[in-house]
Amino acid sequence: EVRMGKGKGAPSHWVAVIKPGRIMFECDGVPLEVGKEALRLAAQKLPEEQKQSFDATTKNKNMKAAELHDLTVSDLMEKLESERSSYEKLRFQHNVSNMENPTVLKESRRNIARILTELNARKLAEK
DSSP states (O other), rough: OOOSOSSSOGGGGTOOOOOOOOOOOOSSSSOHHHHHHHHHHHHHHSSOOOOOOOOOOOOSSSOOHHHHSSOHHHHHHHHHHHHHHHHHHHHHHHHSSSSOOOOOOOOOHHHHHHHHHHHHHHHHHHH
């Protein structure tokens, strides 16, 4: 038996904020090519020009800690430098104009933290 009327709480706490006039379509559980084709066909039915963006690659950009264990210290330093420079570019882009997906800033910060954690662990292991 389930009690009625509890719900998930106030929708203002769990829905995405979408500006008026914007329509979003989300495809999940299908290959990327199938989703792109489905959205392309659906876009033909809409009256105005559309902008499509796909977020399938951002999930793979996160570095795993296990991947970092296999790298040398010099490789880690190079990766740290490139990640920091890309983070600065992303921050600048976000400050100048609104980014389509600002969560990449958070992912970039976490990647930098993972690299620094691995470097610190190796430094402590040497002592």
